[in-house]
Amino acid sequence: MQIASGKVIDGQVVIDGELPEGADVTLLALDGEETFEVDAELEAVLLESIAQGRRRETISAEALIQEMRSRE
Numbered sequence: 001m002q003i004a005s006g007k008v009i010d011g012q013v014v015i016d017g018e019l020p021e022g023a024d025v026t027l028l029a030l031d032g033e034e035t036f037e038v039d040a041e042l043e044a045v046l047l048e049s050i051a052q053g054r055r056r057e058t059i060s061a062e063a064l065i066q067e068m069r070s071r072e
Contacts, residue, residue, distance in 0.1 A: 002023075006015035013027065038046065052058070059067075 002017075002019060004015040004017045004019060006013050008014075019025065
């Protein structure tokens with residue numbers, strides 16, 4: 001699984017990045033008015049997760065699922 005962000009331009013979704021030709025995609029349109037609140041601890045975890053993604057310190061979806069199942 002890959003995650004990509006983008007914008008609608010002239011009626012078409014233009015993403016930041018590349019996906020393989022023929023990839024199945026699911027779109028989630030944000031309306032900009034939705035918010036949520038988290039405590040300081042969860043905010044720190046989320047910000048570090050974003051930083052890891054930007055540094056390309058990621059694992060595959062399969063590895064994530066395997067890790068989650070090992071913790072059950």
